[in-house]
Amino acid sequence: MHILLVEDDLLIAQGLQTGLELQGFTLNHMAHAAAAEQALELGHFDAMILDLGLPDEDGLQLLTRMRQQGKDLPVLILSARDSVLQRVEGLQAGADDYLLKPFDLRELAARLHSLLRRSSGRSTHLIEHHGLAFDPATRETTLHGELVTLSRREQALLGALLQNPGHILSAEQLQDSLYGLGDGVESNAINVHIYNLRRKLGSEVVKTVRGLGYRIGVPREPA
């Protein structure tokens, strides 16, 4: 799950980043509205966490413009100011949820999950693909009913592939999915993780498309 975090307070951003990454999200952090807008053009995000008090522009303006452009990604507003009016304004501008600072990290995570579940008709609660199932909430992977233990990176990788069945994801895209846009890694780490995934789930789960990338495959039947 790829989240765009737009927040100018670096301390809060830092906390959110580490906290939510532990919960299985991948965050990209932008401190300015302009940078956020650019990021939205460049990459794909599943949701956005938007602070209203930005240095270069009010968050609500950014949100309004996004909606006018037809972008429909779920937006959760973070705000220190609370009043019914504020809340209404935020929701009218096209926000999907509104959370007050200070907030509880778990609540934010829970709301994000529910938001993502709502938005992508498909439940966030269980992604299933030919006997291979991944539950983002409990972070458990099962293959034909058997529980398989995956590391954090392996889970992220599998999640990214499962969310785009049939689509080919380039190594670069997968990298973005694991580390966030740009903050890549300078080796064949993705490769190694793919290898380990195949070791645990069978070589057919991940198909290689030479020159292009990888896509999810149909795992072998149980023995």
Added chain:
Amino acid sequence: MHILLVEDDLLIAQGLQTGLELQGFTLNHMAHAAAAEQALELGHFDAMILDLGLPDEDGLQLLTRMRQQGKDLPVLILSARDSVLQRVEGLQAGADDYLLKPFDLRELAARLHSLLRRSSGRSTHLIEHHGLAFDPATRETTLHGELVTLSRREQALLGALLQNPGHILSAEQLQDSLYGLGDGVESNAINVHIYNLRRKLGSEVVKTVRGLGYRIGVPREPA
């Protein structure tokens, strides 16, 4: 068991806190209705003890509003005023029980237990999980019929894990469960308690999920 105590008399609050914590509950204390409401938003509680005479708002109003919002956590009203009318009003506002000041601490504890038992379909009287049983009322733990002596913190830890079978609880969540929201500890105390739990109950009772936290496991069979 996590209780939200809403009481403006600090002396009473203090007494309840120490008394109920000795009985295995974890309390968070708020002296104002507003603070209580905020706490309810931020964290999870298993029940609420509500004093009616609050400085900023009548407790009944708070309760009524909570119920309108669909919050269904068990509420036990504490009141100095007694009359049939009062009692009826309280219950009509959505209270689950009504206790008069001055009260006996043991009675309060007993009522809390019965309240919790009623509310969580699952009996509060005995949480059982693969031969491992914990009775919150007597605070006794047995493993395959054998009585095991656990310290207060160990009991709280085991209780929290047993109440969420299958779920992963982060060190932070467990900390909240032991000390109340925010009032944390600045060391690896949780870690040490987990270690001691494993020493007493076997290493399999608590499973470590690297990077995320802990969850209850299946204890070893008796010898």
Added chain:
DNA sequence: AGAATCGATTAAGGCAGTATTAAAGGTTAA
């Protein structure tokens, strides 16, 4: 076929998260 490119495989090192142990401070009961 030979060269070049891309992906697979393997092993090693560093790092972060946990486990373990010991010790000090506090509380409770005799």
Added chain:
DNA sequence: TTAACCTTTAATACTGCCTTAATCGATTCT
């Protein structure tokens, strides 16, 4: 008050994950 026990702190040991990097194998292009 002493003694036993519980809790927290802190230091150290350990484990597994992630990345790196080197090598091997396969495919494509010339």
